[in-house]
Amino acid sequence: MDSGAGARTASEDRVADVVRAVRADPEQRESLIDLLREDSPLYDGRGAGATARIRAWVIATFADVGLPDSGLPYVLEELESGREPLLVAAAARAVRGRAEPSPSLAGFLVRALRNVGDRDDTVTFEALRPRWPAQQPTTAAREILAGLRHVGVDAGTRAELVAVRSAYADALPPDIHQSLDELIGAAPPGHCCAPAAAARPEAGHPVAGRMSSPDIVWEDQDGARLGFDDFFLGMPSVVAFFYTRCGNPNKCSLTVTQLAALQRLFAERGLTGAARIAAVTYDPAYDLPGRMRRYGQSRGLAFGPHVRMLRATSGHLEVRRLFALRVGYTGSLVNRHAIELFLLDGNGGVAHTWSRLRWEPAEVTARVAALTGTCRTALSG
Amino acid sequence: MDPEEYRRQYATEIAQVAGPDQAAMTAMEPDAAVALIGDTGTAVDLRLAAIDAARFDATSHPEVIASLLAVLGNRADEPAVRRAALGALRENTFRVAAFRQYAPDYLNTLRGILDDPNQQLRERVVEVLALENDEYTQRRLLDGLENPEVALVAPQRALQLLGYDLHAEHYELLRDFAGQDTDPAARNTALRLLAADGASADLFARILQDRSQDLGARALSGVALSSLAPAEFSSVAEEIVLDDTDDDDLRATLLTALSHGTARPERADLAERVLAHASTPELTRAAEQYAQAAPAEAEETTDG
Numbered sequence: 289m290d291s292g293a294g295a296r297t298a299s300e301d302r303v304a305d306v307v308r309a310v311r312a313d314p315e316q317r318e319s320l321i322d323l324l325r326e327d328s329p330l331y332d333g334r335g336a337g338a339t340a341r342i343r344a345w346v347i348a349t350f351a352d353v354g355l356p357d358s359g360l361p362y363v364l365e366e367l368e369s370g371r372e373p374l375l376v377a378a379a380a381r382a383v384r385g386r387a388e389p390s391p392s393l394a395g396f397l398v399r400a401l402r403n404v405g406d407r408d409d410t411v412t413f414e415a416l417r418p419r420w421p422a423q424q425p426t427t428a429a430r431e432i433l434a435g436l437r438h439v440g441v442d443a444g445t446r447a448e449l450v451a452v453r454s455a456y457a458d459a460l461p462p463d464i465h466q467s468l469d470e471l472i473g474a475a476p477p478g479h480c481c482a483p484a485a486a487a488r489p490e491a492g493h494p495v496a497g498r499m500s501s502p503d504i505v506w507e508d509q510d511g512a513r514l515g516f517d518d519f520f521l522g523m524p525s526v527v528a529f530f531y532t533r534c535g536n537p538n539k540c541s542l543t544v545t546q547l548a549a550l551q552r553l554f555a556e557r558g559l560t561g562a563a564r565i566a567a568v569t570y571d572p573a574y575d576l577p578g579r580m581r582r583y584g585q586s587r588g589l590a591f592g593p594h595v596r597m598l599r600a601t602s603g604h605l606e607v608r609r610l611f612a613l614r615v616g617y618t619g620s621l622v623n624r625h626a627i628e629l630f631l632l633d634g635n636g637g638v639a640h641t642w643s644r645l646r647w648e649p650a651e652v653t654a655r656v657a658a659l660t661g662t663c664r665t666a667l668s669g
Numbered sequence: 670m671d672p673e674e675y676r677r678q679y680a681t682e683i684a685q686v687a688g689p690d691q692a693a694m695t696a697m698e699p700d701a702a703v704a705l706i707g708d709t710g711t712a713v714d715l716r717l718a719a720i721d722a723a724r725f726d727a728t729s730h731p732e733v734i735a736s737l738l739a740v741l742g743n744r745a746d747e748p749a750v751r752r753a754a755l756g757a758l759r760e761n762t763f764r765v766a767a768f769r770q771y772a773p774d775y776l777n778t779l780r781g782i783l784d785d786p787n788q789q790l791r792e793r794v795v796e797v798l799a800l801e802n803d804e805y806t807q808r809r810l811l812d813g814l815e816n817p818e819v820a821l822v823a824p825q826r827a828l829q830l831l832g833y834d835l836h837a838e839h840y841e842l843l844r845d846f847a848g849q850d851t852d853p854a855a856r857n858t859a860l861r862l863l864a865a866d867g868a869s870a871d872l873f874a875r876i877l878q879d880r881s882q883d884l885g886a887r888a889l890s891g892v893a894l895s896s897l898a899p900a901e902f903s904s905v906a907e908e909i910v911l912d913d914t915d916d917d918d919l920r921a922t923l924l925t926a927l928s929h930g931t932a933r934p935e936r937a938d939l940a941e942r943v944l945a946h947a948s949t950p951e952l953t954r955a956a957e958q959y960a961q962a963a964p965a966e967a968e969e970t971t972d973g
Contacts, residue, residue, distance in 0.1 A: 335836030337804030373773075406769050410777035420805055421742075421781030427773045459769040462731065619837030619868075 299330055303342060304416050307349050314353035320346050324362050326624045327608070331616040339616065339623045341416075344378035348413040355385035365644040367396035369538035369627065373409040373428040376400050380431035381413065384438045394445040397435045398452060403538065404428045405456040429460060433467045446475035499610055499636040504603035508596040509581035516603075519596065520636050524659040525564040526550065526652060527630040529613060531571035531622055532583045539627055541587065542646070543567070548588030550649040551595055557653055562660045564594045568607065570615050570622050572599035614643065631655055697722045699730040706736045706754070709746055716750050724757035728767035734758070738771075742778045748787050755793060780805055783821060795821050799830035807831060814842055824855035832862045840866045847872060850883065857885055864893035870901065877905055880915065888922045899932035907934035910943060917949045924955040928962040 303323055310316045323330065323346045331339050347366065350359050359382070366379035380400060383393055408429050412422035441449065453460075453468045460468070504516040519525070528547055534540035544567055554560050567584065569575040575583075580597035589595060600607050608615065614626035629642040631652065640655055697719065705711055705719035720737070727733045740746055741754040758775060762768050768775075782794040783806065798806035810827045813820030820827065828846065831839055839862075846852075846859035847869070860876075863869040873890040876882050894902040906923040909915050924943065927933060936942075940960035947953040 333838050335804075335807070335838045337802070337807060337836075338838065341804055406766075408769075408773050410773040410780075417808065418805070420783065421777065425777055458766060461770040461773070619840070621837055 300342065300416055303330065303346070307346065307416070310349065310353050317350070317353045317356055318358060320349060320353075321356075321358050321362075324359075326614045326616040326626060327612075328616070331623060333618050334616075334623055335618055336623045340372050340375050343624070344372075344374045344411075345413060345416045347375070348378040348381045350382035350385040353385065354387060355382050361644045364393075364396050365626065367400040367403075368645060369403070369536065369542075370400065371403055371407065371536050371538060373404050373407065374411045376404045377411045377426060377428040377431040378413065380428065380435040383435040386439075389439040391440045391442050391445070393439045394436055394441055395448070397432050397439070398445060398448045401429060401432045401452050402455070404432075405452065406459040408460075429464045430467075433464065433471065436471055441471055441475040443476045446472055446477065449475075497637065499632055499638065501603060501606050501610060503606045504610075505601050506598040507577060507601045508598055509577050509584060509591055511577045513601070517636070519564065519566065519598070520632055521634065523563055523634050524639070524656055525566060525632045526656065527566045527568060527611075527632060529570055529611070529615070529625070529628045530567050530583075531569050531625075532575050532579050533571060533622070534625075539625070543627060543629075544584060544587040544589060546647070546649055548584075548590075550652055551588075551590060553649050553653045554656070557657060559653065559656060559660060561594060563656045565589075565596075567597045569597070569599045570613070570625055571620070572601065572604050573620050575599050631659070633659055699723060699733050703730075703732050703736045706733075706740060706750075713747050713749055716747075717753050720750070720753045720757050724760055727757060727761045728764050728771070731771075734761070734771045734774075738774055738778045742781055744785060744787070748790060751787070751790055752793070755790065755797075759797065776801070776803070783809055792822055792826075795830060799833050802834040807834065811839070811842065814846070824852055825858050828855055828858040828862060832858075835862055835865070837866075840868065844869060844872060847876075847886075853883055853885070856883075857889055860886060860889040860893065864889075864896060867897055870894060870898040873897065874901055874905055877909070884916055884919055888919055891919070891923050892926055895926045895930050899930055903927065903930065903932040903934050907936060907939065910939065913946045913948075917947075917952045921949070921951040921955040924952070924959050928955070928959045 306319060306323060310320055322328070324343060330342070334342075347359075347363060350356075350363065355363060363379045363382045366375050367383075370376045370379065380397060383389070383397065386393070408427050410422070410425045410427055412418045412420075412425050414422055414424055436445075436449075449468055449472050453465065453472070457465075499516070499520060501516045506514050506516065506519060508514070520527070526547070528543050530540035530543050532540070547565055547567055551560075551565055554563065554565075567580075567589070569580065575597075576599075580599065581591070584591065584597045589597070591597075607613070611628070611630065614628060615622055616624045626644045627642070627646065629647050629652070630638060631640040633639045639659055642652075702719045702723035705716055706723065708716070723730070723733045723737075727737065737754040737758050741751050741758065743751070762772075762775070776798075779794050779798055780803070782791060783798070785791045785794070795806060795810070799810070809819075809821055810831050813822070814824055814827050817824075822830070824846070828843070843859040843863050843866075846855050847863055849856060860873075863872070873894040876890040877887050877894060879887070891902065891906060894905070906927055910920050910924050910927070912920075920943070927939075940956045943956040943959075944953060947956060
């Protein structure tokens with residue numbers, strides 16, 4: 289039957305070719321990074337399941353060919369925020385591709401165990417399109433524990449592992465409990481130490497220059513219409529992206545909750561009215577004003593002239609282009625996206641970006657304060 | 670005597686004494702139940718009774734879950750025992766928190782059954798995995814729709830199962846099925862699933878207007894079009910409703926949809942014109958209903 293399936297299979301064959309070439313010559317490992325961009329045509333029109341399968345296979349390949357610095361943000365992103373066992377397992381496996389394992393990665397692995405501890409699944413990395421029963425089945429938890437053995441467990445991580453073992457006493461199978469006990473037993477004891485500070489590499493974001501577009505029309509959570517420049521020029525703006533149908537509580541829901549925390553910090557540091565906060569939806573056709581309003585309110589956002597949720601009623605493609613958004617679609621549905629936060633100056637220029645890894649409201653506040661000239665107050669407050 | 674052999678003998682004796690006495694079977698120790706469940710040399714009805722006894726608190730006994738999974742995954746075992754094991758496991762998945770530690774092995778076992786020679790068991794497992802939105806199962810269902818030689822289930826069933834977690838990536842294939850006429854059941858299932866796909870409005874309009882098409886497909890297309898593109902539906906439906914050479918049942922269906930739709934034809938005398946030549950009670954009733962119905966309010970729509 290003639291359908292798009294043939295084209296999709298052909299593009300998967302090309303992915304397999306790239307991976308095969310990298311396995312033959314690991315020096316080409318950087319070429320895997322291109323396969324991980326959410327907005328790659330490779331993922332156009334694919335469902336979330338197929339998208340996850342392809343990404344997981346690419347990420348898991350790093351375990352064998354070496355995980356370069358450029359691949360680290362993708363791996364840490366999955367460990368920190370991923371909820372799909374296949375992708376988390378792939379990321380945990382990729383950690384073993386680090387030539388010089390750092391204990392600072394252990395914190396991410398423990399967080400991953402918390403993320404999937406109660407929703408694990410059997411997965412396999414035998415092939416891009418594996419058949420079951422798998423010859424080499426594994427689970428996310430098993431890959432995470434193997435990753436922890438690779439990077440080492442310090443006293444702080446040991447304490448966290450003890451907490452995880454207790455929190456998931458009923459959810460983890462006996463062999464995982466046993467492995468946890470072995471890791472805990474082998475780690476240096478101690479109660480006072482925090483885990484080694486987690487490495488948080490900058491993912492980089494190809495956005496530069498001044499943001500402005502006459503083609504973009506926003507509608508806010510109350511149905512008010514405004515142009516791009518109306519909201520984003522004149523004072524600094526913090527711009528986050530989200531969509532209400534996001535099924536991962538560690539992504540959009542947490543992002544909007546953190547925007548509410550940011551708003552409270554602005555108030556504490558005297559920045560209210562000196563900078564704007566915007567949450568822009570990836571899904572403007574579905575996220576009508578009422579949906580955005582309820583979503584923001586339930587997560588603590590207090591709307592006002594400087595704090596809004598926005599959807600592009602026209603020019604959504606331009607929004608994607610302007611911000612170089614890390615988002616993929618199947619039809620109008622999001623199949624995959626990264627965590628993305630932008631700090632714009634009063635001229636619409638990009639002052640800073642946070643991508644993939646979680647951002648801290650305190651750090652964003654400090655950068656906003658620096659832009660508004662209230663740096664001293666914010667940093668010392 | 671070997672302890673394992675002793676346990677097996679003990680379990681068999683208990684089961685034989687208990688016979689069909691459910692109360693006695695329910696009181697069976699998990700070890701004894703496990704010995705019976707996994708013993709392919711024991712009579713099927715005893716093994717079934719042991720499964721029935723063990724199922725109630727299976728999540729508290731990893732050895733029971735392991736024995737049920739082993740039986741389920743063993744292609745050489747009795748189909749009835751394997752089906753009972755599947756039933757017991759499914760029941761225990763409702764103990765969501767307690768079953769979590771077993772979920773990886775459970776899903777792994779189920780995926781291994783997708784190619785099982787036992788068709789009845791295979792079809793049950795396909796459904797269980799489809800309800801889990803399992804990517805491997807969805808992929809296999811799609812493969813089967815594209816290549817019948819590797820199909821797990823009949824096309825209509827495959828389409829229904831994909832419908833549990835329909836993605837836009839499936840729409841192209843669904844449109845292919847909607848455009849064929851060799852398998853009417855699969856075609857109608859495809860049309861029902863496409864009713865949520867805005868890009869299929871033109872397809873529905875074409876089928877609805879084409880008098881050479883199956884009447885069921887035309888009616889389904891009309892209902893779908895009325896939801897996806899009310900104004901276009903109103904125009905196409907009006908033409909068909911006024912054509913007394915077209916099928917009366919279809920005309921009645923479309924008139925009913927117009928009565929409840931958000932876009933009514935501009936022609937004020939539509940009901941009168943139909944009533945003047947209505948030849949069936951259904952068409953008469955639909956025309957009268959249309960004449961009495963007030964236009965429905967338009968729903969909130971998006972312009973994004």
